[in-house]
Amino acid sequence: MTCGRRLYGCLLLFLFAIPPLYAATGNGYDVVTLNNGDIYNGTVAQSHFTLETRYGEVPVPYARMALLILGGGEQPDRILTRRGDRFSGRLKERELTMLRVLDPTLPVAVEDVAEILFADRKLRPPLFKTPDAVITQNGDRFAARVISEALPMTGHAGARLTNPSGIHLLDVVSLDEGEDYLAQITANDGQVIQGRFALEQVTVSTGFGTILNIPFTRLSQLALRVNHSGKRPTFRFLQRLNPVDLIRDRMRDGTLGPQMLALRGGSYTRGDQQGDGDADERPAQAVQLQPFAIGVHEVTFDEYDRFCADTGHRKPDDQGWGRGSRPVVNVSWEDANAYAAWLSRRTEQRYRLPSDAEWEYAARAGSVSRYWWGDEPEPHRANCADCGSLWDGEKSAPVGRFPPNPFGLHDTAGNVFEWVVDCWQDNFIAVTAVGAGDGGAECGKRVIRGGAWSFPLHEIRSANRWRDFPTRRSDDTGFRLVRELVTD
Structure with missing residues (x-):
């Protein structure tokens, strides 16, 4: 890669989607890798992959899947979508069927799967043109739309900000053992308020139509209407980089x-x-x-x-x-x-x-x-x-x-x-x-x-x-x- 003439312009970009962990397959086939090292090419016959997360079930359509990693033991299962959403939890489906062109249909137990790399497909238009973005304490991050009507917060100095449309960025830090939290709102006008929310959770709708109630103690960061890339969710909300x-x-x-x-x-x-x-x-x-x-x-x-x-x-x-x-x-x-x-x-x-x-x-x-x-x-x-x-x-x-x-x-x-x-x-x-x-x-x-x-x-x-x-x-x-x- 060569460097351009301008080496530190500060064009405000809402970029940085989560990078794919692996290059997507370009041959039209899904690739299933088993724990014993066997690898199979074909099409996974599954309409949705449902992940049981800490804040509810998230069904991801097959067409949106990019990568599925089965954790095993104490490690969570993880899903990466075509648009860069990342979810972790436990996969609800326990058996998958793989369709192959020249070989018999292959049933596969989820316990035997290490990962599935899904074939590259044309991205469909996003459900939200300017989605909100959610990052949880355990590192999940995804595009969504906040549907809570109010987010009442009392600041240290008694200031209150209740209208979600006035919020640009919300940061949350959990205290000891996640039983309590402090929060900070950066408003659209630049005002910064620190304090605690009067509500216990925020309600969001995902890009797959799922309604999730996320406790504030599970939330790490929430950004409203900051994604303008049109391609992938944006998770670096303050980044200023010349590409x-x-x-x-x-x-x-x-x-x-x-x-x-x-x-x-x-x-x-x-x-x-x-x-x-x-x-x-x-x-x-x-x-x-x-x-x-x-x-x-x-x-x-x-x-x-x-x-x-x-x-x-x-x-x-x-x-x-x-x-x-x-x-x-x-x-x-x-x-x-x-x-x-x-x-x-x-x-x-x-x-x-x-x-x-x-x-x-x-x-x-x-x-x-x-x-x-x-x-x-x-x-x-x-x-x-x-x-x-x-x-x-x-x-x-x-x-x-x-x-x-x-x-x-x-x-x-x-x-x-x-x-x-x-x-x-x-x-x-x-x-x-x-x-x-x-x-x-x-x-x-x-x-x-x-x-x-x-x-x-x-x-x-x-x-x-x-x-x-x-x-x-x-x-x-x-x-x-x-x-x-x-x-x-």
């Missing part, structure tokens, strides 16, 4: 790698530029960088768990907060490098940790202020110990829940610290100005950047630097990757 600059490499098995954003590099000044930073941020230094691409988000549990499943690498603890789209934590500098090496092999591209200079360039996004949005704290911009978010001082937030910086990158301030390649030095006096980093050097501590949910606001400044032992794992530290670019 010319977006890179998603395909792995050997057809799956897509992380979203990476191409940046042009060049000269910039890193370090403390206000005079009130820490000693390790001085003296401010001019740095020259080559073009590179960097992750739009921190690497998530979903992405990291695929690496663990493929390699047998240790799965990190999620602290009981949930995995999915949360940034992976409890990973060492060595773990992060192992993931980068695996992704490089799977994509045949060069992935690595960013250098300290590359990370700050990406985080600043052209700014010279304390934070990418300015010199003064602003509420609802980040997750830290005193940032005013739903997750403050308690846990990490799922990636992409806060506005992106001007480059289009999320969570460069707060949420979790991010490993970079460099050895720790307590000032910039002897540090190279070319920004390449020193990943090959042996050293006792490595740099981490960006601050975290557990650290104060002062520590999420763009210039702030911290350090840790490369073998240490912590619940406030993850990483994002750089992809090297081939330039003329």
Whole structure:
């Protein structure tokens, strides 16, 4: 993939449907893979596939099916639809029939099936031209229409917003054991209200005509009338990306790698530029960088768990907060490098940790202020110990829940610290100005950047630097990757 001339335009796009886990079959046949490794081609004779979810039964028509994965044991069954909806639960049908052209009809017990990849078919027009989008606490996400007549909410300051048509985005975070929750509404006029809802659930109609009552304790995010793609549901509601600059490499098995954003590099000044930073941020230094691409988000549990499943690498603890789209934590500098090496092999591209200079360039996004949005704290911009978010001082937030910086990158301030390649030095006096980093050097501590949910606001400044032992794992530290670019 080549990079266009404009490398960080901020065209507002409601993009990012869930990528297909596998490339769809183009031969007109469904592919059934059994647990014993046998593979059969044909047509699955089933009008609907009914999933019993935590919030009701969801029957998905055969024509809408893209992928069915049977979990087995404690793992849920999962359905991915042609339009990118994802549901998890238990498949109600326990036996399927496969029609084959030259062979006898084949009955298959669901317990024997590993997955079914459905033949590619022309997408039908969506039921809703501008659907609402629902994301649940367990990672299900789907297009729907909210049919609750009112969503009464009492804010911390006594403010009330009851009309769903005035809501742009609703975020919900469950507290201990999911018995309670806090919520935040971002209204169409930009007003932000935090509080609790007077109702226990929200009622939605799916794109298949099913009515679901979703308890607020099961809900993670709800966006109203924000999908304008016309093709697939949209689940990144705050994303601002120029598609010319977006890179998603395909792995050997057809799956897509992380979203990476191409940046042009060049000269910039890193370090403390206000005079009130820490000693390790001085003296401010001019740095020259080559073009590179960097992750739009921190690497998530979903992405990291695929690496663990493929390699047998240790799965990190999620602290009981949930995995999915949360940034992976409890990973060492060595773990992060192992993931980068695996992704490089799977994509045949060069992935690595960013250098300290590359990370700050990406985080600043052209700014010279304390934070990418300015010199003064602003509420609802980040997750830290005193940032005013739903997750403050308690846990990490799922990636992409806060506005992106001007480059289009999320969570460069707060949420979790991010490993970079460099050895720790307590000032910039002897540090190279070319920004390449020193990943090959042996050293006792490595740099981490960006601050975290557990650290104060002062520590999420763009210039702030911290350090840790490369073998240490912590619940406030993850990483994002750089992809090297081939330039003329």
